Amino acid sequence: VANEESNKLSEIILESRKGLELRNNKIIEKRLLYEYQLKQIQEIYAGLKAEENTRKDLHNQNLDLMGNIRVMCRVRPYTDKEKEIEQVSLECFDDKHTIQVSTKRLRLWQMQIEKSTYEFDHVFNTSADQKEVYLELSPLVQSAIDGYNVCIFAYGQTGSGKTYTMEGNVNSPEKKGVIPRSIDEIFDKIEETNKLGWNFEVYVQYIEIYNETIQDLLIDEDKDRKKSCKDRKKSFKESKDLCKIVYNEDTRMTIIENAERLKISKKKDMEILIGKASNRRSKSSTNSNSVSSRSHGVFILHLEGENPLEKMSSRGSLSLVDLAGSENIDKSGSVGDQMTEAQSINKSLFYLRYVIQQIKDKSNHVNYRDSVLTSLLKYSLGGTAKVCMLVNVSPSTDSTNETKKSLSFGQDARKAHVGTAMRNGCA
Incomplete structure (x- = not known):
């Protein structure tokens, strides 16, 4: 009886180990996938940043030429x-090039908000x-x-x-x-x-x-x-x-x-x-x-x-x-x-x-x-x-x-x- 219980316990432990190994392998796979995706995102971001710098350089060169x-x-x-x-009347946009001014105007006996937008080389x-x-x-x-x-x-x-x-x-x-x-x-x-x-x-x-x-x-x-x-x-x-x-x-x-x-x-x-x-x-x-x-x-x-x-x-x-x-x-x-x-x-x-x-x-x-x-x-x-x-x-x-x-x-x-x-x- 003792041997049977011991064998059953060993089987349970073995199954548990297999389950843990399987879950561990899945975790490793997901981590590798995450690291791969993160690397891709970083490469895309670096590429976008390089493109932005290139765009900025070309923009300045274009201004010089013009x-x-x-x-x-x-x-x-x-x-x-x-x-x-x-109250806030100015809004600087996240692109760092655009600014908007809000002005209250009375039109047809109603107060309306008039918005004027301006673009610059930097805001x-x-x-x-x-x-x-x-x-x-x-x-x-x-x-x-x-x-x-x-x-x-x-x-x-x-x-x-x-x-x-x-x-x-x-x-x-x-x-x-x-x-x-x-x-x-x-x-x-x-x-x-x-x-x-x-x-x-x-x-x-x-x-x-x-x-x-x-x-x-x-x-x-x-x-x-x-x-x-x-x-x-x-x-x-x-x-x-x-x-x-x-x-x-x-x-x-x-x-x-x-x-x-x-x-x-x-x-x-x-x-x-x-x-x-x-x-x-x-x-x-x-x-x-x-x-x-x-x-x-x-x-x-x-x-x-x-x-x-x-x-x-x-x-x-x-x-x-x-x-x-x-x-x-x-x-x-x-x-x-x-x-x-x-x-x-x-x-x-x-x-x-x-x-x-x-x-x-x-x-x-x-x-x-x-x-x-x-x-x-x-x-x-x-x-x-x-x-x-x-x-x-x-x-x-x-x-x-x-x-x-x-x-x-x-x-x-x-x-x-x-x-x-x-x-x-x-x-």
Whole structure:
């Protein structure tokens, strides 16, 4: 009896083992199938990613060939006050190219939602940080090192985050803007090119356009600055003591006469310089912005490289422009000098829009000389430079009308043909 029970138990154990082995084999098969499918998914994803990168490269090459202005859009975050009372009026799509604005309209005695959609080369939503923005602009900075003229300018209404985008906080690694990050990258790249026999010299100019006059922000002493800028209210053409714009038709480059052109060899020296120059910019407080720039800030890096071994040279420039904000005078509460400043700002921005519209329409004659700003940007907008426009907008429903105007201008600017970028230098 004991033997029979033992045999039965052995059979049960054997059957159980067979069942376990069978289930284990099925588990192994499923795991192998899962690993195979996962590998296929990863390969498909890698292929799609490679295709996207290729598409992006081809897209940029196509833009270079067409000579179009690249336009990106950045939506600044809500302020604490706006978070309490705001409803969402802006939507940034996941494709990072599309933004939609919702506006309430009263039609036939009924409130309706009107949606306007805009497309750009890149859209940064409210959560985008300074690093993310700069990574999209970095290839243009590399182009300046390679010998191209590059112009990046920030456009938008007052209080939309232009100065933060362009300058940020020089003393904070996370909050550094386009200007200090460009400087970091340029000096890092120059150090790399030194190993290949290149010797680069970096020169900087920093000016502001205030009430249609050019002011040099690199003049050290206040008394010297006052002496060279005797009368801020004189027009650009009338004042002989102010900096002047001169064109070099052969090189198709703009020269700012009487403006300091300082040679810089260290990042730290440049950061100190930016800090001092930024503090000299004309600013004041308005209802729309507690620290409103009352001038267009133009920061220019001249990059001159020589490679004696290869008998090559390179001449590139990087112009970083922080435009003063377009302003609704009634809303901002500007009076007196502030009103004069606002009118001058709005006028120069009008001529910028007008010039870009003329370029878009392929006009036989483009009126660059109607304002100091467009005169300064002549060879960027109508020459052989690589140009990128950063449209900065506010997410506030209170700013919806101004936001739509900025987005419409940016979308139009994207269609403007500014010429094919050409490298400066010789081999």
